[in-house]
Amino acid sequence: MATEETIHNVLITGGSSGIGFGLAERFLRDGHRVLVTGRSRHRLAAVSEALPGLETFVSDIANPQDREELAAHVRQVMPNLDVVISNAGIQRRVGIAVDHAPWADVQNEIDILLAGPVHLSRLLVPQLLEHGRPSVYVNVTSGGAFQPMPFAPLYSAAKAAVHSYTVNLRHALRATPCRVVELIPPAVATQLAGPGPNHGADPDEYCDTVYPLLDGSHPNVGFGPTAQPDFTARLTAEHRAFESASTRFPVPLYQADGTVAPAH
Known part of the structure; x- marks a missing residue:
């Protein structure tokens, strides 16, 4: 049981089912x-x-308006927010050659999977930095971010973009007490793609395993295929390459007090 000093104030988007619900259940417990x-x-x-x-x-x-209203609501009712899990998502399972859906459906998938997480981080990171205490920002991506899936090509592409953005968000916050975590699920048997048959890891087993790892001490949290040595070695190699190239064109970074230091 959490003590008064360790009680976290947690926001989970997409928390009414699946991974979001499972993590909410464990934090609440x-x-x-x-x-x-x-x-x-x-x-x-x-x-x-x-x-x-x-x-x-x-x-x-x-x-976008809902995202701004959510940020305003959180600031009002949960000013000591210190854990964000950006989890909301959908998955349209349709190959490129037969995807004849109206563009509004395609744009909605992009907005949920990419625009939403990026905008939400812009709205909530300043609040996490204001109180000056350790905090954790978790972006949920997917094994599909690293292995494009022909049955869900736009989902794969959007998750790959969120992975890239998460690496840069972690870089921007490196001098602050806010840790950035990428949660990288493999297939988990949820209703991500809507009603109907699903496949993948048992949701309870998955949440039981990853929940203790979301404290900010693990920048990348995988499970099953996304926790195998070959996968983690790929992430390690990518990190080394990023560190080598990240100072080529210096950018301003957040500071511990929430201000931004000029590039140098």
């Missing part, structure tokens, strides 16, 4: 304060009933 978001008021009401004490907020991560 350990005595932390948890706020989850989702698009469906009905589903949020159901999870709130299932997990007494859980706080909810209806928000569509694809909508």
Whole structure:
């Protein structure tokens, strides 16, 4: 059980089902304060009933105004926010050659998977830095970010972009007490792609394994295929290459007090 000194204030987007719900359940069980978001008021009401004490907020991560309203709500009701898990996602399983969906459907997938996480970090990172205490920002990507999946090509591309952005976000926050974590699930048997058959790791086993690793001490958290030595070696090699190239064109970085230091 968390003590008063270790109680975290946790925001999880897409927390009404799947990985988001599983992590919310574990944070809440350990005595932390948890706020989850989702698009469906009905589903949020159901999870709130299932997990007494859980706080909810209806928000569509694809909508810029909703993202701004969420940030304003968090600032008002949870000013000591110190854990963010950007988890909301969808997966359209359709190959490029047969994807004849209206562009609005395609744009919605891009907005949920890429625009949403980027915008949310811009809105919430300053709040995490204001209180000056250790904090953790978690972006949920996918094994598909590293191995493009023909059955979900746009999902793979968007997650690859979020992976790249997460590496740069970690760099921008390196001088602050805010740690950036990339949670890299393999296939997990959730309803990510909508109703119907699903495949992958058991959600409870997955959440039990990764939950203790989200304290900021592990920059990358995998499971199964995304925790194998060959995969972690790939991440290590990528990190070394990034460190070597990241000072080629210096950029301003956040400082511990939330200010930004000029590039030098």
